[in-house]
Amino acid sequence: MKDKVNLKRAYAVAYKEVRHIWRDPFTLALALGLPLLMVMFFGLAMDFNVHDIHLTAYDSDHSRASRQLLETFESSGYFKLRQAPLAADVTEPLQANQAKAVLVIPPNFGRYIISRQDSPVQVLIDGTDNSTAGVIGGYMSGMQTAANLRLADTSVNPLVTLKSRYLFNPELNSRWFTVPGLSAVVLAIISILLTSLTVAREWEHGSMELLLSTPVHPLEIILGKLAPYVGLGLFAQGLIYCLARFYFGIPFEGSHILFLVGTFLFISSYMALGLLVSVATRQQILAMQFAMMIGMLPNMLLSGFIFPIENMPVFFQYLTAIFPARWFMLVIRGVFLKGTDLFQLVTPLLAMLFMSVFFVTLAVRRFKRDVEP
Amino acid sequence: MKLNPTILGFFKKELVQTLRDKRMRIMLFVMPVIQMTIFGVAISTETRNIKLAAVYQPNDYLMERITQRCYSSQWYVPAKNLTGNDPFKWIQSGQADAVLIAPEKGLTHDAGNAHSTGSTGSGQGGASLQLLIDSSNITKGQAIENYTQAILSQVLGETYHLKNQDPPVRFTVRYLYNPEMKTSVFMVPSVLCMILLMVTFILSSSSIAREKEAGTMETLLSSPATITEIMLGKSLPFVALGMADFPLVIAVAVFGFGVPMRGSVLLLLFCAFIFMCNTVALGVLFSTFVKNLQQSAMGGFLFIFPAIQLSGVLYPVENMPWLLKYCAYLDPIMYFVNLMRNIMLKGGDFQVVAFNAGALVVMGAFAITIAAKRFHQTLN
Numbered sequence: 001m002k003d004k005v006n007l008k009r010a011y012a013v014a015y016k017e018v019r020h021i022w023r024d025p026f027t028l029a030l031a032l033g034l035p036l037l038m039v040m041f042f043g044l045a046m047d048f049n050v051h052d053i054h055l056t057a058y059d060s061d062h063s064r065a066s067r068q069l070l071e072t073f074e075s076s077g078y079f080k081l082r083q084a085p086l087a088a089d090v091t092e093p094l095q096a097n098q099a100k101a102v103l104v105i106p107p108n109f110g111r112y113i114i115s116r117q118d119s120p121v122q123v124l125i126d127g128t129d130n131s132t133a134g135v136i137g138g139y140m141s142g143m144q145t146a147a148n149l150r151l152a153d154t155s156v157n158p159l160v161t162l163k164s165r166y167l168f169n170p171e172l173n174s175r176w177f178t179v180p181g182l183s184a185v186v187l188a189i190i191s192i193l194l195t196s197l198t199v200a201r202e203w204e205h206g207s208m209e210l211l212l213s214t215p216v217h218p219l220e221i222i223l224g225k226l227a228p229y230v231g232l233g234l235f236a237q238g239l240i241y242c243l244a245r246f247y248f249g250i251p252f253e254g255s256h257i258l259f260l261v262g263t264f265l266f267i268s269s270y271m272a273l274g275l276l277v278s279v280a281t282r283q284q285i286l287a288m289q290f291a292m293m294i295g296m297l298p299n300m301l302l303s304g305f306i307f308p309i310e311n312m313p314v315f316f317q318y319l320t321a322i323f324p325a326r327w328f329m330l331v332i333r334g335v336f337l338k339g340t341d342l343f344q345l346v347t348p349l350l351a352m353l354f355m356s357v358f359f360v361t362l363a364v365r366r367f368k369r370d371v372e373p
Numbered sequence: 374m375k376l377n378p379t380i381l382g383f384f385k386k387e388l389v390q391t392l393r394d395k396r397m398r399i400m401l402f403v404m405p406v407i408q409m410t411i412f413g414v415a416i417s418t419e420t421r422n423i424k425l426a427a428v429y430q431p432n433d434y435l436m437e438r439i440t441q442r443c444y445s446s447q448w449y450v451p452a453k454n455l456t457g458n459d460p461f462k463w464i465q466s467g468q469a470d471a472v473l474i475a476p477e478k479g480l481t482h483d484a485g486n487a488h489s490t491g492s493t494g495s496g497q498g499g500a501s502l503q504l505l506i507d508s509s510n511i512t513k514g515q516a517i518e519n520y521t522q523a524i525l526s527q528v529l530g531e532t533y534h535l536k537n538q539d540p541p542v543r544f545t546v547r548y549l550y551n552p553e554m555k556t557s558v559f560m561v562p563s564v565l566c567m568i569l570l571m572v573t574f575i576l577s578s579s580s581i582a583r584e585k586e587a588g589t590m591e592t593l594l595s596s597p598a599t600i601t602e603i604m605l606g607k608s609l610p611f612v613a614l615g616m617a618d619f620p621l622v623i624a625v626a627v628f629g630f631g632v633p634m635r636g637s638v639l640l641l642l643f644c645a646f647i648f649m650c651n652t653v654a655l656g657v658l659f660s661t662f663v664k665n666l667q668q669s670a671m672g673g674f675l676f677i678f679p680a681i682q683l684s685g686v687l688y689p690v691e692n693m694p695w696l697l698k699y700c701a702y703l704d705p706i707m708y709f710v711n712l713m714r715n716i717m718l719k720g721g722d723f724q725v726v727a728f729n730a731g732a733l734v735v736m737g738a739f740a741i742t743i744a745a746k747r748f749h750q751t752l753n
Contacts, residue, residue, distance in 0.1 A: 034671065045682065130556070133548055135689075138515070160483075160502050161500070162504055164506055167508060197670060288673070289572075292571050293408070296681070297681075300681070313415065338465045
């Protein structure tokens with residue numbers, strides 16, 4: 001075994017890998033086009049400001065007040081109202097997935113309002129759907145205030161007004177929130193998938209023995225296999241950047257160099273992880289299953305992309321630290337929206353650097369053990 | 374009826390090939406359970422642990438009360454290790470999620486003034502309290518405002534003994550099927566669908582892709598086995614594997630997490646069977662388009678990622694632009710999530726089950742027909 005790592009040999013391996021990618025336009029197109037397409041599509045699709053909520057209303061009062069209440073709901077823009085004659089079972093629309101919420105106005109509602117008596121209006125929310133239940137519940141307090149204002153003219157003038165200023169996304173634009181995070185998630189999956197098969201494929205085809213009989217050092221093989229894909233990933237990120245800035249109009253407050261360094265470390269860490277999977281499994285199908293398992297769901301659910309990490313139980317907050325995407329999420333949201341500087345991002349950058357080195361080392365060591373029985 | 378020996382042979386071969394590797398067995402039977410456990414416990418849509426900082430003079434007791442009330446609620450934690458004294462920087466660096474900033478003369482002073490003169494509302498002598506919120510996560514940002522507003526009204530009411538004006542219109546809100554809003558009840562059925570899709574779709578599509586890559590597909594096609602036999606032999610084993618996985622994961626969901634099982638277990642199993650047939654059919658169809666495993670992996674992503682995104686689990690389908698809403702109708706996960714939620718949590722409604730299961734059947738039949746056509750074409 002040669003003790004010195006020769007960059008020339010690593011370059012040769014990289015060159016061979018580039019030829020591989022080049023020969024397979026399908027994969028190349030997917031690697032570049034897919035992230036762009038996904039970010040574009042789902043940037044458009046994700047909207048957390050829920051509207052058009054199907055609401056079934058049972059009005060057993062039919063008074064002026066109850067009609068006004070229904071109008072309040074209708075004019076809010078959040079609800080699609082459907083009135084139904086009172087049935088024995090008011091949960092029926094929820095049961096049959098026809099509505100997300102049900103509003104039950106009690107008889108004599110109007111009379112109670114005039115005499116200022118308590119007249120509870122029942123709201124039933126479909127508690128099976130996590131993406132909307134909480135939001136609908138949140139809207140209800142606002143609707144209650146609006147209804148009181150309209151029906152009973154109780155303009156609540158508080159002593160102290162809370163003046164909220166939303167920093168970094170003043171209009172609460174869903175796109176600003178999702179697109180940078182989405183690019184992180186998509187890149188992570190693409191990265192891990194791209195590299196997870198490369199070494200396993202050589203083993204399955206038997207060309208690995210050939211490669212190993214040459215003087216190439218394992219580290220050279222690993223680096224050579226990584227380099228072209230990292231380049232590909234960086235290029236894809238460049239495309240996504242253009243899409244985010246010029247199509248979605250997302251501001252970029254931070255430093256481009258920081259963005260580049262962060263992306264580089266992030267992509268490297270996932271590609272190195274993919275490579276590690278490939279070295280460890282040596283079987284393409286197994287590698288693929290594995291890559292999908294650790295690449296797909298943890299990335300989307302544990303990275304803080306949609307569900308904030310602070311909401312999780314303490315143990316899981318620490319667990320998320322092993323996913324590079326969790327760190328990159330801080331970097332990418334930071335440089336896009338907040339204009340965070342290097343000093344504030346030291347921890348995430350170091351974490352990703354550490355993981356890249358760690359995965360590469362582990363891959364090389366696994367590799368060595370395989371080679372020298 | 375006698376079992377077709379060719380298909381039986383395929384069946385055995387695929388099962389042996391898939392299951393002979395210990396790591397694959399772990400991947401198929403242990404990983405889904407682990408993943409479901411993690412996601413079921415970890416993910417919560419309720420905003421908690423908001424890092425709150427407050428800027429006020431030491432003698433401003435009203436501010437003190439408000440902040441203390443915030444910290445003693447379950448939602449806030451004090452922001453620690455603040456550097457410098459620029460609230461904007463605290464939020465920018467993530468040291469705080471929100472900062473309360475008292476007015477110049479102190480909130481106690483301003484609010485006291487407003488109370489004694491009887492003036493309310495900002496601009497009319499009322500006091501105003503500034504709240505800076507990190508809205509880089511918009512749902513969290515909105516939650517912070519709502520919580521803070523609620524605590525503010527509560528503290529003011531107590532401090533100035535404002536008479537408790539109950540508004541005449543009062544909503545009593547109840548969450549049906551999941552009254553405590555338990556995350557596991559939300560997440561487990563939906564995460565389960567995603568995991569099952571990944572297992573069945575990837576296994577079936579990569580099994581054919583591997584034969585193509587290794588060049589053994591030609592051998593298979595030139596053998597006396599008919600196309601139907603090859604296709605069934607390549608898909609049934611994975612349906613079987615999926616069906617072996619399903620009860621395992623469901624058992625963990627029900628007994629481990631206490632996810633209710635209000636509907637019929639048999640109906641659920643039947644629906645799961647339809648779902649697996651559907652995803653395996655899609656996997657087979659998909660594999661007719663690829664040449665090797667690398668393409669199959671990238672293309673698998675092309676299908677699975679959108680399928681998860683459009684399923685309505687992460688964010689509501691109702692809001693999507695119309696084009697994507699129609700795309701969601703092609704998403705098997707969406708139908709199966711509907712089925713799972715309806716049967717497990719709501720007890721099963723005939724129309725819902727019939728519609729969603731029917732859609733899966735139609736889609737699966739369509740996929741397998743086209744796949745068969747494409748197989749014939751490659752043959753000629």
